Amino acid sequence: MTDEEHDSGVAYLNPAEGAVAPPPVAPPPSRDSRGSGPARTLLLGSSEHPVDEPRGHPVVRGLIPGQVVAGRYQVERWLGSGGSAMVHEVIELTTGAHLALKVLAVPGADASQIARFRQEVEHARALDHPNIVRVYDVGVDGDRHFLTTELLVGMDLKRRLMGTRPTLAEALRWLTHAAAALEHAHGRGVLHRDVKPGNLFLTKPGILKLMDFGLAKSSHVAGVTAQGAVLGTPEYMAPEQISGAHPVTPATDLYSLGVVAYELLTGQLPFRHPQPVPLMFLHVQQPPVPPRTLTPSLPEPFERVVLKLMQKHPEQRYPGAAALRSDLARLWPLALPPKATSR
Incomplete structure (x- = not known):
């Protein structure tokens, strides 16, 4: 992941910059660089990638404008990507609210990755403070695991x-x-x-x-x-x-x-x-x-x-x-x- 990518995977939207088309193919994180930079999150002592991880460059199925996720979130545009997630601006169809949709984008994610992704919502639901990003929902749409947060500018x-x-x-x-x-x-x-x-x-x-x-x-x-x-x-x-x-x-x-x-x-x-x-x-x-x-x-x-x-x-x-x-x-x-x- 480069310094230009938003490593946290939560909404990044700089109004001074135009939206960039999402990359069709995302290369897997280098094992040599894992944990070795200011943007890296280190995980030692457990498997960050499944043993049977596919070789080569797995295709990450991105979302396209107009696509509806879980029957309620309509994709507006791609915002950014991190080591294991892609983020889109979406409209919640029931309320019209603009939110950020964070999608776990690691092919074949193991159970611990999925559990950590989902527990982000459980932790954040206990918190309601103007200096903490508001996390709203977590769910699954097909094989996509997603969560939604307030859209930050x-x-x-x-x-x-x-x-x-x-x-x-x-x-x-x-x-x-x-x-x-x-x-x-x-x-x-x-x-x-x-x-x-x-x-x-x-x-x-x-x-x-x-x-x-x-x-x-x-x-x-x-x-x-x-x-x-x-x-x-x-x-x-x-x-x-x-x-x-x-x-x-x-x-x-x-x-x-x-x-x-x-x-x-x-x-x-x-x-x-x-x-x-x-x-x-x-x-x-x-x-x-x-x-x-x-x-x-x-x-x-x-x-x-x-x-x-x-x-x-x-x-x-x-x-x-x-x-x-x-x-x-x-x-x-x-x-x-x-x-x-x-x-």
């Missing part, structure tokens, strides 16, 4: 970071929105487990939304993770996700958000390596370079927040997203330009 943070460096005020607003989303999810027993720029969507009005709960874990939905599996994205994974030395808790999501904050404020990831396993162990073993070493103009209180989020031991991080939000609120005087003195 804007771009994900991963794509935004390819442009100009955000201002301090922008970064602070986005981090505050993400913290509010995590506070809501954690308060309802849902851990995201894959917080990264590709899963943080910036809407046209400037609201950040947390999306893609396909790897989430919650107290009210049975998990489907195989024993020994490591789930997450290597660049953003907390040490305990990798080593198993501590249980996965809300502090795990906060660490990942700390990596996002580091990237927002310095323009760089704290740890990089061309191979995913050595990269993950940098998170376990190596402290990050202090952000002000890379960005000397960064106010010191911003650096303190980032380094606290990225502590190796979960108990040394913030006790919860609410405490993080409180500290972020105190940073606003440092992020806003000084008022012009009156003459």
